[in-house]
Amino acid sequence: MSTDIRIKKGLDLKLVGEAQAIIAVVSRSQVYSIKPSDFHKVTPKLVIKEGAEVQAGEVIFYSKDDEAVKFVSPVSGKIIEIKRGEKRVILEIRIQADAQDTFVEHGKNNPNEMSADQVKAHLLASGCWPFIKQRPYDVVAHSGDSPKAIFISAYSSAPLSSDVEVALKDKVASFQAGVDALRKLTSGKVHLSVNGKSNSILSGISGVELHKVFGPHPAGNVGVQIAKINPINIGERVWVVAPQDVAIIGDLFLNGKFDATKIIALAGSEVANPQYYAVRIGAQMKEIVSGKLASDNVRIISGDVLTGAKVTADGNLGYYANTVTVIPEGNHYRMFGWMPFAGADKHSMQRTALSFLAPGKKYKADTNLNGEERALVVTGEMEKVMPLDIYPMQLLKACLASNIDKMEKLGIYEVAPEDFALIDYINTSKLEAQEIIREALDLMIKEVG
Structure with missing residues (x-):
């Protein structure tokens, strides 16, 4: 049985370049990268040095403020560079990947047969803990806290974002194992939200309170769902986990390994054939987009167009990103662009363009x-x-x-x-x-x- 969440306020921004439900494998990157800046307010303490050999799932650094929280390598290989900025702040750890991964073995476990402390210790030791984020503040959850509830939004309403149904179609068992583990971490409920307009592959997941979500973006934002289901009061904590990260947690228990593989959507009007790709966290962007772009004058975004981060082709996929969006660079200007109705190809909520006459039209947005x-x-x-x-x-x-x-x-x-x-x-x-x-x-x- 599910509880409906209906959102009326918002806006569905319809863009050209939605990814087709086809999954391919990206060529293995030569270099992978972990950036501490992906983990907001985490001050890293390195446990490795340049030149060190690491296995996939081996600890690279931990949080100075919460030493139990560890961050691990997505691949096996050699630490070839530790980039630092002002005051020796760690900007990036670059790993030259082996041809094939060797993993740190954590052992297979059934979370249903483990205590809450055992599950927490397993997640912390394996490097899966950073997938758990806390509200308020939208930061990595503190290992000493206990949330009143855990929320998983399996409905992404952001423009051109990855469809959870496509990304998890072969990972339902892993997702269930991840939910079983997360249930141990709260005395409250685990809330799972899905797209109310379709029959979700996750509708049969046990151990959750299911919610069907209807409405325009940001209906898929977990913060909106928290406010409708169990609002946060002063002094309270809730945890949120992205659905693909739940599956990675589940894989840890089922297979005993930290497998950093994700299914990302490569989307946008400047992608020749938008579709899905299996990649590792921290993969080089050039391996993802090479030979797949329709032009050179583009903006590559690790994430969706509303919340993602600009990266270059030499950059890397963000730790939490499930989408790579490529749109035209906005380095051009329109004559008399300030005039109302100056372009039929522009979208505007303020009726300064003609888009209100064609509400279903898809637009080729740029960064201008x-x-x-x-x-x-x-x-x-x-x-x-x-x-x-x-x-x-x-x-x-x-x-x-x-x-x-x-x-x-x-x-x-x-x-x-x-x-x-x-x-x-x-x-x-x-x-x-x-x-x-x-x-x-x-x-x-x-x-x-």
Whole structure:
């Protein structure tokens, strides 16, 4: 039996280049990369040196603030470079991969026969713990905490994002094992949300409370689902895990190995044949996109177009990314672009283009901002795409003022940067709302904890 979640506020941004449900294997990268910056607020402490040989699943560094949380190599090979920035901050660990992986063996285990402490210790020792993130603050969960509930959103509503149904079609048993393990970590429920418009392959998963989600993006955001199911109050913690990461956790228990393989969607208007590929976490982007792009003047994004990070062809797939999106670079300008209705090929929620006449049309979006930041905030604009029961404009103002009391009253504990991604897209003032929220959450971590 399931509980429906229906969202009315939001926006489905329809873009050209959706990935076809075909899965291929990407050529093995020569070099893989782990970036501590993927794990927000984690200060790494290295346990290896340049030149060291590592196995897949071997510990590379741990968190200085929570030493039980370990981060491991996605492949076996040799540490060829440790990049550092100012004040010797670790920027990247580069691993030259072997032709074939050798794994650290953790042993097969049945999570149903293990205690909560045993499951937690197994996840921490194997390097699977960083897949578990905490709300509030959207950071890696602290190993000493106990959440009131765990949430898994198996419905991605972001534009051109990876379809969970495709990515997990051969991983249902692993997903079930991952759920069985996660159930041990909370005295509350494990909530699983799926697309309400289709018959999900995960509908038969046991040990979860199933929710069918309906509505436009950001209906698939786990923060929206938490707010509808079991909102976060001051002092409370909930944990969230992405569905493919649940399957990786399940594989650990079923096979005794840390297998960092994911099924990612290579999508976007500049991809010749958008489809899915099996890759390892940290793979080189050039191996993923080489020979697959329709042009050279492109923006490669590790993630979706609303929340992903810009990378170059020499960069690497982000640790949590399940999508690689390629769209045209916005380095061109339109004559009289400020004029209303100046282009039939542009999408706008504000009716400054003709897109409202063709609501089902797909668009070839680029990275052009079509303007710069303005000293203007249109009242009521942000609320149209914010399904959470908060006042987004007022919360952003409180964040900019670093007013902790107001931020608490206006719902800072309920949000993550991704919940403001659509506001980045539609707001007339061109504010970087996600950046503002991230800085505010960091302030809350520092001042409140």
